[in-house]
Amino acid sequence: MTTGEAPESVEAFRARARAWLAETMPRLGTMSHVARYADEDGSWRRARELQQKLYAGGFAGIRFPKAYGGLGLGPAHQLAFNEESAGYELPILLNIPTFSVCCATLLDWGTEEQKREHIGAAIRGEEVLAQFLSEPSGGSDLAGLITRAERHGDEWVINGAKTWSTSAYGADYALCLARTDPSRPKHDGLTMFLMPTNAPGLTMNRIRMVDGSTEFCEEFFDDVRLPADAVVGEVNGGWKVVTRQLHHERSAMGGGSPYTSGEGMPRSKSAMEAIEVARAAGRTDDPEVRTLVGEALALALVHEQLVARVSEGLANGHLEGPAITMPRLFHAETSQAENDLGLRIAGALATVGSGPDPFARQVGTSFLNRQVISLGGGSTEMARNVISERLLGMPREHAPDRGVPFHRITRG
Ligand SMILES: Cc1cc2nc3c(=O)[nH]c(=O)nc-3n(C[C@H](O)[C@H](O)[C@H](O)COP(=O)(O)OP(=O)(O)OC[C@H]3O[C@@H](n4cnc5c(N)ncnc54)[C@H](O)[C@@H]3O)c2cc1C
Known part of the structure; x- marks a missing residue:
C-alpha cells in the first residue's frame, strides 16, 4: 500500500x-x-x-x-x-x-x-444500497410521486409504495424520495431519506420478470418510522438530491461513471461475446456473421470514444451536466443492436429454455430483456427530452402542473 x-x-x-x-x-x-x-x-x-x-x-x-x-x-x-x-x-x-x-x-x-x-x-x-424512486403510478414523472413523509416529533413517518427497485432484496439501505410538503409545487416539496430495507412497516416483494429473474422488487410502506438524521440533503430539497442521483445513474448507464470498477473493456466484451455465440453456432466462417461481429466491435468502439469524449468535456467544463445523457442514450441503442445481432448469429440455438448450447441460450434470454436498457435509469424518451431541451435549446415540453401546489394538481 x-x-x-x-x-x-x-x-x-x-x-x-x-x-x-x-x-x-x-x-x-x-x-x-x-x-x-x-x-x-x-x-x-x-x-x-x-x-x-x-x-x-x-x-x-x-x-x-x-x-x-x-x-x-x-x-x-x-x-x-x-x-x-x-x-x-x-x-x-x-x-x-x-x-x-x-x-x-x-x-x-x-x-x-x-x-x-x-x-x-x-x-x-x-x-449494499438500492434506490426507492419509481412508484406504481409512474417513474418518468418522478416529481409527481405520491409517497408521503410526515414529521411526527423527532421522527418521519413514511406511507406509500415504490416499485422496480433493482436488487433491493440484497440491499441494506435505500435512497427513498418522498413528498414532505404537498402545499408546494411538485418539485419543491420532496425530501430524500436513507431508509433501512429491514425497517418495521416495510414490506418487500420480488417481481418475476419474463426472463425468469426476480431482481426487481416492490415495497409498501405502512408507517415506516425514520429518525431525523435519515434525511439526505435538506428537507423539501429532495429534487436537488435526486437530480444529482439521476445524473450519476445516467452516467453509470452510459458507461461513464468514475465509481464503477473492474468491468474490463466494453470493446472486447461485446465483440468477444458475439464471437463466442458464432462459435457455438458453428458460423465463424460465415461472411454475414463476420460482418455482424465487426458491427459489434465498431459499435463498442464508438461507444467507448463517446464516453471518453463526454467525460473529458464534463471534466474540463466544455460540456454541461446534461451531456451525460448522450452516452446513456447511445448505450441503450448499442445494447439493443448487440442483442439483435447476437440473436441473428445464434439463430434457432437461442431458443429460450430448450436450446442445446447454454451460451447461445443466454442470447435468447438477454433478448427477452432487450427493452430494460431503454427504461432503467430513466427512459430513452426522457433522455431525448433532456438532450433536446437542455443541450439543443429546443422549447420545453408543456407542463400544466408547473408551479402549481401539488395538492391542487388533478391526478389519475
Ligand atoms: C433495468 C431497470 C432498472 C430499474 N431500477 C430502478 C431502481 O433501482 N429504482 C427505481 O426507483 N426505479 C427503477 N427502475 C424504474 C425506471 O426508473 C422506470 O421504469 C422509468 O423511469 C420509467 O418509468 P415507468 O416504467 O413508470 O414508465 P412511465 O413513466 O409510465 O412511462 C411509460 C412510457 O411513456 C414514456 N413517457 C413518459 N413520459 C414521457 C414524456 N414526458 N415524454 C416522452 N415520453 C414519455 C416513457 O418514456 C415510457 O416509454 C428501473 C427500470 C429498469 C428497466
Whole structure:
C-alpha cells in the first residue's frame, strides 16, 4: 500500500494489482455471465465476499476519497485496474446502483456522518444500497410521486409504495424520495431519506420478470418510522438530491461513471461475446456473421470514444451536466443492436429454455430483456427530452402542473 502523501504511481499500482489479482481472485470462465444470474441470492453474498477481498487487498473504492474509506486515486489508476482485472471474478453487481449511483449521491449530498458510515461500509463490502424512486403510478414523472413523509416529533413517518427497485432484496439501505410538503409545487416539496430495507412497516416483494429473474422488487410502506438524521440533503430539497442521483445513474448507464470498477473493456466484451455465440453456432466462417461481429466491435468502439469524449468535456467544463445523457442514450441503442445481432448469429440455438448450447441460450434470454436498457435509469424518451431541451435549446415540453401546489394538481 501507498504510504505518506504521494499517491502510488500508476505503473506501481498496475503491477501490484496484476500480482494480487493473479494470487487472490478467481478467474472467470467463458460462461461466467450465465452463471452470475443462476442463483440471485448467492450472487449477492458472493459480491459482498469479493468486495471484502478487494478491500483487504487495498483495491476497493479506487476513486472515492480517502476520508470515506476509498483510495483517493484518479482515472488512470482506475483504468489500469479495469484492464488488469479483465478475466477475473469481481463484485460488479455492486457497481450499479451501490457505488456509481447511491454512494456518488451521498458524496454530493450526504452529511459527514452519512458519508463516513455508508460509503465506508459499502467499500468494505459490508453494505449494499438500492434506490426507492419509481412508484406504481409512474417513474418518468418522478416529481409527481405520491409517497408521503410526515414529521411526527423527532421522527418521519413514511406511507406509500415504490416499485422496480433493482436488487433491493440484497440491499441494506435505500435512497427513498418522498413528498414532505404537498402545499408546494411538485418539485419543491420532496425530501430524500436513507431508509433501512429491514425497517418495521416495510414490506418487500420480488417481481418475476419474463426472463425468469426476480431482481426487481416492490415495497409498501405502512408507517415506516425514520429518525431525523435519515434525511439526505435538506428537507423539501429532495429534487436537488435526486437530480444529482439521476445524473450519476445516467452516467453509470452510459458507461461513464468514475465509481464503477473492474468491468474490463466494453470493446472486447461485446465483440468477444458475439464471437463466442458464432462459435457455438458453428458460423465463424460465415461472411454475414463476420460482418455482424465487426458491427459489434465498431459499435463498442464508438461507444467507448463517446464516453471518453463526454467525460473529458464534463471534466474540463466544455460540456454541461446534461451531456451525460448522450452516452446513456447511445448505450441503450448499442445494447439493443448487440442483442439483435447476437440473436441473428445464434439463430434457432437461442431458443429460450430448450436450446442445446447454454451460451447461445443466454442470447435468447438477454433478448427477452432487450427493452430494460431503454427504461432503467430513466427512459430513452426522457433522455431525448433532456438532450433536446437542455443541450439543443429546443422549447420545453408543456407542463400544466408547473408551479402549481401539488395538492391542487388533478391526478389519475
Ligand atoms: C433495468 C431497470 C432498472 C430499474 N431500477 C430502478 C431502481 O433501482 N429504482 C427505481 O426507483 N426505479 C427503477 N427502475 C424504474 C425506471 O426508473 C422506470 O421504469 C422509468 O423511469 C420509467 O418509468 P415507468 O416504467 O413508470 O414508465 P412511465 O413513466 O409510465 O412511462 C411509460 C412510457 O411513456 C414514456 N413517457 C413518459 N413520459 C414521457 C414524456 N414526458 N415524454 C416522452 N415520453 C414519455 C416513457 O418514456 C415510457 O416509454 C428501473 C427500470 C429498469 C428497466
